[in-house]
Each structure stands twice: as structure tokens, then as C-alpha cells.
Amino acid sequence: MNKRSLTMVPDGAERACWRGVALWAVVGGLLLTAGCSTRKLNQPAPVEDRTRASAEIKPLPGAENAGKPGYYTVRPGDTLYRIALEAGQAPRDVQTWNNLSNPNLIEIGQVLRVAPPAATPAAPNSAAVTSAPVTAPGVVARPLTPPVAGATPPVPATPGAPVAGAPTPVPATAPEPVAGADEISFVWPAQGAVVSNFDESKNKGVSIAGKVGDPVLAAADGRVVYAGAGLRGYGNLIILKHNNTYLTAYAHNQALLVREDQTVKQGQRIAEMGSSDSDRVKLHFEVRRQGKPVDPLAHLPKR
Incomplete structure (x- = not known):
């Protein structure tokens, strides 16, 4: 038996069978791929439900x-x-x-x-209202005494014209302008020299030099509306409200000697000078008119 006779050569039937198996394998693979693709295409895309998120967003207070x-x-x-x-x-x-x-x-x-609620206007007091006399239209006042013969009849007075025999009115002198009821005479809150002046954009007050522990005085009568260290850049701070127009602020203190809602008098010691939240010992002093910073030197007495 030679080598050729030992080699297994598939006959035609076997070759046809193998080709059929290979063909079905290819077809099966294509169907499997198509099926996967079909499932992917038919799968719904993820949708984010924003309805609930929108409903949960509430407008901020006010x-x-x-x-x-x-x-x-x-x-x-x-x-x-x-x-x-x-x-x-x-x-x-x-x-x-x-x-x-x-x-x-x-x-x-x-x-x-940031403004007080408007007060409800009070109803007018009817008892305090006085009624002006009412004159009926077309009625002319006549003297009760009959006119004397030959006398010149009186000439009706022209509205606004001076009456004969009446004293000549003296022109009223315009009153001199009076300072507003809320204007205040301030005193210096510390005795040191001014080391930085007012600048509305950079420095909203003046800085007064001194030593640690020097007294800080109330510039005018008022009420303590703030005493603490809650404003960055001011250190230990006191704010006094003097009236509906003026506030004063005293910053960088070492110690605060008053508490909120306490009433103080002009010249009263309210703090000790220090350097809290500052690069040096000083008093930063502000005057605010209706919230707007103004130059304190324009409101303090000349030295």
C-alpha cells in the first residue's frame, strides 16, 4: 500500500456536506448579529425625567x-x-x-x-377738623342801615385789593433754613491723629491712630444695633444708630464694652482701640447718612 492510498480524501458527497455545514454556520452568525443589532436599535434611549426636578425648584424667598x-x-x-x-x-x-x-x-x-414696612396712614380725626363757612353763590352782603341821601354808594371791593382803612400788611420775612430734625453734632470718637482719609470707593471712613487700649467714644447719643465680629474686614465692630438718618461704625477694636440694644450717651466709652482684622492699631470710624457713607471730617468739629 503506497502513501497515496493512506490519505483520506473526502468524496463529493462529503465535500457537499461540509460546504452545507459552513454555509449554515455563516447564515447563523449573520442572523445572530442581525438579532443583536435589532435588539439594540429597538431598545429605547434613556430619557431623563425633568418634570420632577422642575417641580422641586422653588423660587427664592422674596x-x-x-x-x-x-x-x-x-x-x-x-x-x-x-x-x-x-x-x-x-x-x-x-x-x-x-x-x-x-x-x-x-x-x-x-x-x-431693607426698609421698614410702610406704616398705615391714620384716619383723620373728625373732631379736629374745622369746617370753613360756606357762602351760597350769588348772595351779596348788604348793609342793614338804609343809605343816606346824597352819599356816595360804596364801591364793591375787588377780590385781593387792599381794603380802605385796613392796616397795610407787612411782607413776611422768609424763615432762615433750619437744619433737619435728624441732623446731629458729633464729637471725635478718639484722640489720635487721622492716618487715612475718606474715599468713597476705597475707604468708607477715616482711620484714627492710637495705642492698644485707648478709649473709643460714642460720637453721639444712640442705640447699639450691632456689636460683634461678623463683618469681614472690620474686626471687632460696634454700630450705633442715632436716628432714622445716621449710623456710626467703630471698627478694629480690641474689646467691646457695650452690647446690642444698649442705649449710649455722647462721649461714653464703648470700646478699647485695637488691631483686630487690621495691620496696625487704629480706629476705623464711619458716618453713614441713610446708609450711604459720608466723610466723617465734614461732620466732626475742627481740631
Whole structure:
């Protein structure tokens, strides 16, 4: 038996069978691939349901008052204390007007009331109203005594013309302008030299030099509306409210000698000078008129 006779050569039937098996394998693979592709194409794409997210987004408190006079929209970096100072109001009042349980929790975009709620005008007191006499139209006043013969009849007086025999009215002198009821005479809050002047954009007050522990005095009678260290850049700070127009601020103190809601007198010692949140010992003193910083030197007596 030679080598050729030992080699297994498939006959024609076997070759046809192998070709059939290979063909079905190819067809099966194509069907399997098509089936997978069909399932992928028919699978729905993931959809994010934004309905619930939209429903959960609530407008911030006071949004309906944005842009109205007497309201302020919170911006990044704001604190309730700084907002109140800029508005010329006591921080506790602003907290009360906005029903804030925690003054440190305010949100960017939140709208706060920074002016007191408008008072309801009182109804006029009817007992205090006096009625002017009413003259019926077309009625002319005539003397009860009959005219004397030959006498010149009286000439009806022209409205606004001087009456004969009446004293000549003296022109009223215009009253001299009087300072507003809220104007105040301030005193110096410290005895040191002024080391930095007022600049509305950079320095909203004046800095007065001194030594640690030097007395800081109330510039006028008032009420303590803030005493603490909640305003960045001011250190230990006291704010006095003198009336509806003026506030004064005393910053960088070493120690605070008064508490909130306490009434103080002009010249009373309210703090000790220091360098809290400052590069040197000094008193930073501000005068705010209706919340706007003004030059304290224009309100303090000349030295």
C-alpha cells in the first residue's frame, strides 16, 4: 500500500456536506448579529425625567419683590450684617422684617426687605377738623342801615385789593433754613491723629491712630444695633444708630464694652482701640447718612 492510498480524501458527497455545514454556520452568525443589532436599535434611549426636578425648584424667598424700592437682592459674598450696614439699618431689624431664624443663612438671589414696612396712614380725626363757612353763590352782603341821601354808594371791593382803612400788611420775612430734625453734632470718637482719609470707593471712613487700649467714644447719643465680629474686614465692630438718618461704625477694636440694644450717651466709652482684622492699631470710624457713607471730617468739629 503506497502513501497515496493512506490519505483520506473526502468524496463529493462529503465535500457537499461540509460546504452545507459552513454555509449554515455563516447564515447563523449573520442572523445572530442581525438579532443583536435589532435588539439594540429597538431598545429605547434613556430619557431623563425633568418634570420632577422642575417641580422641586422653588423660587427664592422674596423673589416677587426683586427690583422694588426698599428691597435688596443678595449677591455672592454678601452677609446680612453688611447688607444692613449698607442700607443704614440695624441687622436685627432686617432679620425681623424678613422672618430669618438664622441671620447667617441667606441665599444668593434671595430678596430681602431693607426698609421698614410702610406704616398705615391714620384716619383723620373728625373732631379736629374745622369746617370753613360756606357762602351760597350769588348772595351779596348788604348793609342793614338804609343809605343816606346824597352819599356816595360804596364801591364793591375787588377780590385781593387792599381794603380802605385796613392796616397795610407787612411782607413776611422768609424763615432762615433750619437744619433737619435728624441732623446731629458729633464729637471725635478718639484722640489720635487721622492716618487715612475718606474715599468713597476705597475707604468708607477715616482711620484714627492710637495705642492698644485707648478709649473709643460714642460720637453721639444712640442705640447699639450691632456689636460683634461678623463683618469681614472690620474686626471687632460696634454700630450705633442715632436716628432714622445716621449710623456710626467703630471698627478694629480690641474689646467691646457695650452690647446690642444698649442705649449710649455722647462721649461714653464703648470700646478699647485695637488691631483686630487690621495691620496696625487704629480706629476705623464711619458716618453713614441713610446708609450711604459720608466723610466723617465734614461732620466732626475742627481740631
